[in-house]
Amino acid sequence: MMELRWNGVGILLALVFGVCNAQFGNPIGAWAQRRQPTVQGPALGGLSTSLQDPLNVQVKQMMQGPVKKLTWHFPQAPEKPKQPQVHFELRQPTRASSVAVHCGENMVHVEVKKDFFGTGELINPSALTLGGCAVAGEDSAAQILILQSELQSCRSVLMMTEDELVYTFNLLYAPNPSGSGSGSPVLRTMGTVVGVECHYPRKFNVSSNALLPAWIPYAATVTAEERLVFFLRLMMDDWQFERPSNQYFLGDLINIEASVMQYNHVPLRIFVDSCVATAVPDVNSTPRYSFIENYGCLVDAKLTSSSSRFLPRVQGDKLQFQLEAFVFEQQRSGLIYFTCFLKAAAAASVPTDAVNKACSFTANGWTAADEDARVCSCCDASCGVRDVGRVPPVAGPQWEGRVSLGPVVVGEKAPFWQ
Numbered sequence: 001m002m003e004l005r006w007n008g009v010g011i012l013l014a015l016v017f018g019v020c021n022a023q024f025g026n027p028i029g030a031w032a033q034r035r036q037p038t039v040q041g042p043a044l045g046g047l048s049t050s051l052q053d054p055l056n057v058q059v060k061q062m063m064q065g066p067v068k069k070l071t072w073h074f075p076q077a078p079e080k081p082k083q084p085q086v087h088f089e090l091r092q093p094t095r096a097s098s099v100a101v102h103c104g105e106n107m108v109h110v111e112v113k114k115d116f117f118g119t120g121e122l123i124n125p126s127a128l129t130l131g132g133c134a135v136a137g138e139d140s141a142a143q144i145l146i147l148q149s150e151l152q153s154c155r156s157v158l159m160m161t162e163d164e165l166v167y168t169f170n171l172l173y174a175p176n177p178s179g180s181g182s183g184s185p186v187l188r189t190m191g192t193v194v195g196v197e198c199h200y201p202r203k204f205n206v207s208s209n210a211l212l213p214a215w216i217p218y219a220a221t222v223t224a225e226e227r228l229v230f231f232l233r234l235m236m237d238d239w240q241f242e243r244p245s246n247q248y249f250l251g252d253l254i255n256i257e258a259s260v261m262q263y264n265h266v267p268l269r270i271f272v273d274s275c276v277a278t279a280v281p282d283v284n285s286t287p288r289y290s291f292i293e294n295y296g297c298l299v300d301a302k303l304t305s306s307s308s309r310f311l312p313r314v315q316g317d318k319l320q321f322q323l324e325a326f327v328f329e330q331q332r333s334g335l336i337y338f339t340c341f342l343k344a345a346a347a348a349s350v351p352t353d354a355v356n357k358a359c360s361f362t363a364n365g366w367t368a369a370d371e372d373a374r375v376c377s378c379c380d381a382s383c384g385v386r387d388v389g390r391v392p393p394v395a396g397p398q399w400e401g402r403v404s405l406g407p408v409v410v411g412e413k414a415p416f417w418q
Contacts, residue, residue: 097118097236097242097244098112098113098115099111099112099113099171099194099196100112100241101196101198103167103198106151107148107149107150107151108149108150108151108167108169108196108198109148110146110148110169110171110196111144111146111147112144112147112171113143114144122143123173123175124175125138127174127175128145128147128171128172128173129147129172130169130170130172130196131149131153131154131169131170131172132154132155132172133153133154134147136148149169151198152167154169155169155170156168156169157169160202162202163201163202164199164200164201165200166197166199166200167197167198167200169196169197170193170196171193171194171196172191172193173192173193173194175191201229228261228399228401229260230258230259230260230270230342230344230401230403231258231260231261231403232256232258232340232342232403232405233259234246234254234255234256234405234408235256235257235320239255239257239320243255246406246407246408247409247411248325248408248409248410248411249325249410249411250325250326250327250412251325252324252325253308253322253323253324253325254322254323254324254325254408256322256323256338256405257318257320258272258319258320258340258403259317259319261317267317267346267347268317268344268345268347269316269344269345269346269347269350269356270316270317270318270319270343270344271319271342271343271345271356271357272292272296272340272342273292273295273296273341273342273343274290274292274293274294274295274341275291275292275338275339275341276290276291276338276340277289277290277336277337277338278336278337278339279336281406281407283404287328287329289326289328291303291308291323292321292340294378295354295357295384296357296358296359296383297357297359297361297376297379297383298310298360298361300323300324301361301362302361304324304326306324306326307322307324308322308323309321310359310360311369312369313358313369313370317344319369321358321360325408325410327410334409334410334411335406335408336406336409336410337406337407337408338404338408339403339404339405340402340403340405341400342401342403343398343401344398344399344400345398350398352368352370352371352375354375354378354384355384357370357375357376357383358370359373359375359376359379361379366379
């Protein structure tokens with residue numbers, strides 16, 4: 001009996017040692033066993049089933065087991081919607097015609113628009129000087145600044161050529177930063193210098209004093225001692241300033257002003273007897289197009305149904321007309337040169353007549369730039385014959401000259417989608 005009892009104790013100890021070894025000595029095996037379902041039944045050797053997981057390690061080990069790896073990225077910005085194709089053409093800035101100059105016998109008179117650069121930004125009068133001389137006056141209604149100087153003042157420079165005396169001034173615009181006094185460095189306009197020149201002929205009388213000897217008749221004196229200077233100019237649409245560009249397109253109206261510079265004369269009236277357009281400077285070249293003829297008849301509108309016309313005369317020594325732009329057939333250059341025969345006469349002594357007129361063709365017939373349209377009735381026939389080197393007889397003295405203008409560049413207007 002004693003021996004069997006010890007054997008029983010030995011078997012019991014062996015079972016307990018095996019259980020402990022399974023719990024602590026071989027954890028992997030223990031985890032594998034714990035995943036099996038619990039068997040409900042009598043305890044081995046009288047041990048409680050709680051000895052199989054006394055510390056509840058099975059639950060903790062399952063919570064600390066491997067889990068799925070989490071991934072995270074910054075959200076992507078939505079794609080920018082595609083911009084539809086649009087036509088864009090960069091507009092090139094144009095030179096503003098904002099300075100007008102009148103040269104007198106001993107003074108220069110300069111008028112400057114306050115919108116100096118043509119951008120809508122008005123300049124400060126204190127920033128504008130003529131050779132260091134400040135603004136002398138202002139026309140508030142017209143937004144114009146006025147500067148005046150004697151020809152030898154305001155740092156003028158005198159140059160002498162073979163035929164002319166030239167007085168040169170510098171019109172200086174030096175702006176201050178916006179909000180002067182606040183330390184702001186912002187400039188709304190840039191500084192610039194505009195050259196102003198007054199030209200006077202050297203070889204002819206330009207004085208307003210009495211001519212000597214005083215007993216010589218005035219008409220004889222001016223005929224012997226003076227010549228008149230004729231001009232043809234391209235003008236802006238408002239006719240106030242000379243046009244800075246000679247570029248036009250088909251369909252544009254070319255504004256041309258014929259004028260005469262008078263010195264010691266009574267008021268003069270200028271006429272355009274004839275005008276010819278050519279593709280080269282030679283007036284006798286071909287092709288050539290005579291658009292004013294017959295002593296002042298502008299025939300372009302009658303020949304081509306254009307809008308060309310003389311404007312009503314507003315000043316005796318100036319005559320303005322518009323010519324619709326054109327090009328010569330089979331001429332790719334688009335260059336046009338104008339040559340006009342001008343004449344001037346004393347306004348009081350030379351009435352408007354068949355050989356001293358400016359006539360335009362309209363839907364209502366011929367109209368005159370001056371007051372009497374009856375003088376245009378001969379434009380459909382012949383208004384007189386000019387002998388070479390001789391002027392038709394008039395009641396007073398008359399001067400004439402040939403003036404050229406060009407080149408004028410005429411291009412085609414391309415459709416915007418090209």
